[in-house]
Amino acid sequence: MIGNPFATGSATDAAFTAAAGRFFELLKTFTTPPAATAGQTADFGALGTQLAGQFEQWLKGSSGAGAAFAAAAGFPGGAAGWPPGAVPLGPAAAGQGAQAQNAWELLMKLGTLQGELARYWSEIAQDSAQRFMARVGGGGAADLTSERALALYETWVHCAEEAYGATVRKEDFCRLQAELANTATALLLAQRRQADTLARAWGLPTREEADALQRQIRELRQQLAERAAGSSANPSPRKSAARKAAAGKTAAARKSGPKATARGRRAAPRRARSGGKGRA
Amino acid sequence: MSDSATGPAGLFVDLGARAAETLARLRLARDVEVGCSARRAVWTAEKTTLYEYLPLAGAPRARRRPLLVCFALVNRPYILDLQPDTSLIRRLLGAGFPVYMVEWGDPDDGDRQRELNDYLEQGLGGCVRHILAAHGIDSLDLMGVCQGGVFSLCYSALHPGEVANLVTLTTAVDFQTPDDLLSKWMRGLDTELLARAGNVPGELLNALFLALMPFRLTQHKYVRLLTGGADQRAVEDFVRMERWIFDSPPQAAVALMQYVRWFYQENRLIRGTLELGGRAVDLKSVRAPLLNLYASADHIVPPAACAVMGRYVGSRDYTACAIDTGHIGMYVSRRAREEIPQRIIGWLGAHAGGARARRRAAR
Numbered sequence: 017m018i019g020n021p022f023a024t025g026s027a028t029d030a031a032f033t034a035a036a037g038r039f040f041e042l043l044k045t046f047t048t049p050p051a052a053t054a055g056q057t058a059d060f061g062a063l064g065t066q067l068a069g070q071f072e073q074w075l076k077g078s079s080g081a082g083a084a085f086a087a088a089a090g091f092p093g094g095a096a097g098w099p100p101g102a103v104p105l106g107p108a109a110a111g112q113g114a115q116a117q118n119a120w121e122l123l124m125k126l127g128t129l130q131g132e133l134a135r136y137w138s139e140i141a142q143d144s145a146q147r148f149m150a151r152v153g154g155g156g157a158a159d160l161t162s163e164r165a166l167a168l169y170e171t172w173v174h175c176a177e178e179a180y181g182a183t184v185r186k187e188d189f190c191r192l193q194a195e196l197a198n199t200a201t202a203l204l205l206a207q208r209r210q211a212d213t214l215a216r217a218w219g220l221p222t223r224e225e226a227d228a229l230q231r232q233i234r235e236l237r238q239q240l241a242e243r244a245a246g247s248s249a250n251p252s253p254r255k256s257a258a259r260k261a262a263a264g265k266t267a268a269a270r271k272s273g274p275k276a277t278a279r280g281r282r283a284a285p286r287r288a289r290s291g292g293k294g295r296a
Numbered sequence: 297m298s299d300s301a302t303g304p305a306g307l308f309v310d311l312g313a314r315a316a317e318t319l320a321r322l323r324l325a326r327d328v329e330v331g332c333s334a335r336r337a338v339w340t341a342e343k344t345t346l347y348e349y350l351p352l353a354g355a356p357r358a359r360r361r362p363l364l365v366c367f368a369l370v371n372r373p374y375i376l377d378l379q380p381d382t383s384l385i386r387r388l389l390g391a392g393f394p395v396y397m398v399e400w401g402d403p404d405d406g407d408r409q410r411e412l413n414d415y416l417e418q419g420l421g422g423c424v425r426h427i428l429a430a431h432g433i434d435s436l437d438l439m440g441v442c443q444g445g446v447f448s449l450c451y452s453a454l455h456p457g458e459v460a461n462l463v464t465l466t467t468a469v470d471f472q473t474p475d476d477l478l479s480k481w482m483r484g485l486d487t488e489l490l491a492r493a494g495n496v497p498g499e500l501l502n503a504l505f506l507a508l509m510p511f512r513l514t515q516h517k518y519v520r521l522l523t524g525g526a527d528q529r530a531v532e533d534f535v536r537m538e539r540w541i542f543d544s545p546p547q548a549a550v551a552l553m554q555y556v557r558w559f560y561q562e563n564r565l566i567r568g569t570l571e572l573g574g575r576a577v578d579l580k581s582v583r584a585p586l587l588n589l590y591a592s593a594d595h596i597v598p599p600a601a602c603a604v605m606g607r608y609v610g611s612r613d614y615t616a617c618a619i620d621t622g623h624i625g626m627y628v629s630r631r632a633r634e635e636i637p638q639r640i641i642g643w644l645g646a647h648a649g650g651a652r653a654r655r656r657a658a659r
Contacts, residue, residue, distance in 0.1 A: 028538045029322050035518035040308070047304040087443045160304045166523055176511045184507075185477060194484025201486070201493045227408070234409050 038074065039169065042220065046168050047160045068145035075137040115210050122203040129196045136192070143179035148172055184194055243255065300652055311522070318522050321531040328532045330539055331374045333385050335397070339426040342400030344419040346426055349377075352389045360648065362394040362436045363429050366451075368443035369400050369547060372517055375540050376441070376629045378534065382628045387637035388518040393644070394431075398423050398444075402547040404537055410548040413573040420451050426459050431507045436458040437644055440623075441464050442597060442623075446559065449609070450572060461647045462611075462642055466594060466626050468601035469579070469608055471559045471565050475598045477508055482560035491553040498544030508595050526585060539630060566608050567638055572606065585613035587643045588635060591626045592618040 045066055152169055160168075183189055212222040307321025339346040351357075365385075367373035376397075377385040388395050392479060405409060427436050438459045445467025451457040471479050481504075490496075506513045521534055564570035570577040586609055590602035597617055606614045619636060621629045626636065 027542060028535055029319060029326075031514065032322055032518045032521065035515045036318075038515060039519045039522070040315075042310065043304075043311070047307075153570075160307055162307055162310065165307055167300065173511050173516045177509060180510065181477075184482060188630070190480045193481055194486075198484075198486045198489055201489050204493055224443060227404070230406055230409055233406070244549055245314055292375070 020043060041070065041093040042067075042169060042172060043160070043165050046165065061266070064145040064149040067172075068141040071144055072138055072141035075141060076091055115206065119203060119210065122199060126199050126203060129192060130194055131152060133196065136189055139177075140179050140183045143182070144172075144176040145220065147175035147179055151175060167212065301635040307350045314522055318531065321528050322535065322552050324528065325532040328535050330379070330536050332383055333389065334376050337421060338396075338430070341418055341422045342414075343403065344406070344415075344422065345399045345401060346423040347397045347399060349385055349389055349395040349397070349464065349504040351392075351394075352386070355390050356392040360391075360393045360429055360644075361433070362396060363388060364396045364398065364423060364427060364436055364438050365539050366398050366427065366440045366444035367400075367439060368425075368439065369415065369500075369551070370443060370544060372396055372400060372540060372543055372545065373441070373444075375624075378536050378540060380630060382633050384392070384627065384637055384640075389643065391637075393437075393641075393643045396427055396545050400545070402545045403551075405495065407548045408495055408551050410553050412461070412558075414452075415551060416447055416451055416572055421455070422448055424451070424455070428458065434458070437461045437463070437647075439463040439465065439640070441469060441627075443555070446565070448579050449565070449579065449582060449605075450570070452584055453577050453579055454572065454575060457582055459584045461587075461644060462582065462584045463589070463644070464590050464602075464605070465636075466591055466597045466602065466623055467560075467588070467605070468597045469605045470563065470601050472563045474599055476601055478504075479560050482556050485556060487553040487557040487559075488560070490556075493549070495549050496547040496552055498546050502542060502544050505596065537624070541624075547649065566604075569632040573608070579608040580586065580610040582609040583611055585647050586615070587640065588614070588616040589626070589639060590616075590618055591621050591623055593621060593624040593625075596623045597605075608637045613647075625626060 045063065148171060152168065184193075208223055214225065217223045316644075333352075334350040335347040336350065337345050338348045365376065366375065367376070377383045380386060385395055385397070400415065400419065424436065424438075428434065435458050437509065438448050438452065438461070439462070440446070442465065445464035448459075448462060448464060449467065449469070452462050462622050468476075474481070521531070524530075558564045558570055560571070565577070566580060566581065568576075571643060586605070588602060588605050590597070590599055595603075605619065606616055618641060619626060619631055621631045626632060
């Protein structure tokens, strides 16, 4: 059996608890719409506003949508509280000015873009609430049965998904999202450059050096593979005869069906080190 | 929900009790296992491992051509063998197919520069060559799933002689159809910049996939678990799915950015401009009989992205079929249990003899 690499059982509990909490909150809103006045008459127009407000908060904070965009840009939980760059210390302080300035500018740009994104969340929330109110009309929810509660919830999810889908497909939104991801990545790289400056000052290998080493290893591996392929393409006469024999056996095996031949097995490029039986 | 909950107060009492009950069931299901068929590793290179599934006891020992399953890089392939009642692998084994599976492994920092061509030639190609040698045959049957289907198409185009029959599941060929939200989001990404940033954690990709339909995928499905009266077995099935959904490997930086740029941004596969390892990938070179199964309600790979495959491949024997389900439903829904294995097994059975046998039968 396959092990559980991320132990997601507890994550499922948490996701379920959060979704159930949000569901209860929605039902509470359905059952107790805001009163228009102190006269206690339910104001279903205000219900839309309340739903939109709650929904906007969820969009901004939920891992399902709002925060996902920040996370997808490389910064889990968004950029709030994230330092504008490594603190210049000791000998590394010299020459850090331009780098720090660049990182700061990128951070400011990211903040502006996130502000623009927040406007879209607001638009989605308003649109969802309008769609929902239009669909359920002024139908009160004072005597909410189980069936009615679920029907309202299904309608709400449908409206929210519709409103969300309409906004996130817009060209402007797609452009903004890409810009957000690109800016966050540029900021990450700017921070890395600052860290590299410090690493250099402390005599540690930098990211660039590690990358260069990896490229070198990769090239060497390719050269080795090419040499191996070259030597097998020009075999010695003895090896060539053996290959012909193998080809004969392979042809014979083909006639009798797709069974493994001993030669064929030996021809395998490389055996798995852990070839024992067992479940994955 | 019980009929007794007729007023708001009763409703909340009822729901509260159900929530507590469901949570207790989720906790009991925490250590549920995934993957049900016995298998062994038979070949490995870099982080790629080829597994061979062991034949099922009592399965017919038909002389079948081996079937290699190539899954996507972005998810784990055990979804195809999640549990006995939904396992496509088990059904294939039950029909007597020797089944192999490529597992790509988790790229680490040393794999940042790994390219798509490395996955295709060293990874998939290595697996194919191993199976051909082990069975002493010229060609095998290849089944590609999602992104693995794209790899399978590319491989079949570059090595047409090695693939006797090709099956694709939820495989896009046109990456810029109007309904492709993922594609719209990818268009403006600076792939050079992102490739420099390093490998992409699986959690980030998950967040992106969830953001395609956030309410259904992060709220609604849990509420349905609460209100649907799920028993312990249904909860365990749910947890298995959850585990798979959130168990995403990281992505090698360069390979992912090549995929985004060449496929999503430049749509090279159908424009005929894709090159891998310096060789042009021409879909017209895919001449093997091809079965293309896709989901009609797929939010990740829209049906329109898959349905046009027949226009671009060179296969004269081409069958396409839209299955009435969603992306994940293709692997675990009731249809996945019935219709999809039946179609694949039936189609592969009908194509077991290869081109020569089909020509003879046609005469």
